[in-house]
Amino acid sequence: MSELEIRGLRVTFDGFTAVDGVDLDVAPGDLRFLIGPNGAGKTTLVDAVTGLVKAAGSAKFGGAELLGRPVHRIARSGIGRTFQTATVFEELTVLQNLDIAAGAGRSMWTMLRRRKDVPEAVARAMETVGLTDLADSPAGTLAHGQKQWLEIGMLLVQDVKLLLLDEPVAGMSHDERQATGELLQRISEERTVVVIEHDMDFMRSFARSVSVLHAGKVLSEGTVAQVQADPKVQEVYLGHVEDTAVVQEA
Numbered sequence: 001m002s003e004l005e006i007r008g009l010r011v012t013f014d015g016f017t018a019v020d021g022v023d024l025d026v027a028p029g030d031l032r033f034l035i036g037p038n039g040a041g042k043t044t045l046v047d048a049v050t051g052l053v054k055a056a057g058s059a060k061f062g063g064a065e066l067l068g069r070p071v072h073r074i075a076r077s078g079i080g081r082t083f084q085t086a087t088v089f090e091e092l093t094v095l096q097n098l099d100i101a102a103g104a105g106r107s108m109w110t111m112l113r114r115r116k117d118v119p120e121a122v123a124r125a126m127e128t129v130g131l132t133d134l135a136d137s138p139a140g141t142l143a144h145g146q147k148q149w150l151e152i153g154m155l156l157v158q159d160v161k162l163l164l165l166d167e168p169v170a171g172m173s174h175d176e177r178q179a180t181g182e183l184l185q186r187i188s189e190e191r192t193v194v195v196i197e198h199d200m201d202f203m204r205s206f207a208r209s210v211s212v213l214h215a216g217k218v219l220s221e222g223t224v225a226q227v228q229a230d231p232k233v234q235e236v237y238l239g240h241v242e243d244t245a246v247v248q249e250a
């Protein structure tokens with residue numbers, strides 16, 4: 001059964017249809033890449049699923065309808081996302097950021113105080129994203145890639161079941177991309193991960209499945225090899241110089 005089941009999803013902005021009848025199924029434990037040229041509707045689709053924009057159609061998570069629910073209730077149902085720019089608290093340490101994300105029921109003072117007993121979920125998330133040694137470093141001093149990992153860690157401590165990540169490796173070094181890909185593979189052993197991405201090398205190395213969006217519709221879907229071999233995909237990408245690698249290296 002699909003964990004995320006989208007049917008006939010449609011998002012319209014002032015008469016312009018950004019998402020135009022999308023059907024999408026993501027199985028539990030998938031590491032799905034959403035690719036497509038600029039303006040294809042990838043971010044808008046994620047915005048619709050997370051309640052940030054109004055949408056018609058259906059988007060079910062674990063069988064429950066998401067459309068029409070407020071953002072906080074969708075988040076509480078186990079869906080978390082990151083944005084293109086990391087949104088961590090720069091003045092607070094790695095541990096404090098994770099603590100706040102884990103937050104429920106603790107006072108601000110308890111969370112901001114340096115504590116010896118780190119909650120297990122926080123310790124585990126810190127370990128998973130490789131930031132344990134930097135627990136007491138202010139987030140503002142982290143490298144760009146580390147901030148993205150911290151943000152992913154903040155979703156893990158909330159025990160999010162479906163992670164929606166918007167261009168997580170943008171601006172990262174080669175080594176950071178590699179580490180991020182491996183991190184996403186580890187995470188997807190227990191959770192479902194959907195990644196919006198423009199980096200085709202990264203997609204080829206780490207995607208378990210791929211959906212190609214174009215002009216608000218799903219153009220192609222399958223494994224990396226299937227999508228790369230699809231003439232429709234080649235046609236769309238050949239018109240976009242920055243993305244021709246998807247076909248050139250097929």
Ligand SMILES: Nc1ncnc2c1ncn2[C@@H]1O[C@H](COP(=O)(O)OP(=O)(O)OP(=O)(O)O)[C@@H](O)[C@H]1O
Pocket residue numbers: 013016018036037038039040041042043044045
């Ligand atoms: N709030 C909005 N109001 C009006 N139009 C919007 C709004 N948000 C997005 N759009 C338009 O919807 C289309 C899809 O945008 P979207 O950001 O979802 O594409 P994308 O595939 O994520 O592109 P990119 O890869 O460049 O991030 C674009 O034409 C965009 O200009």
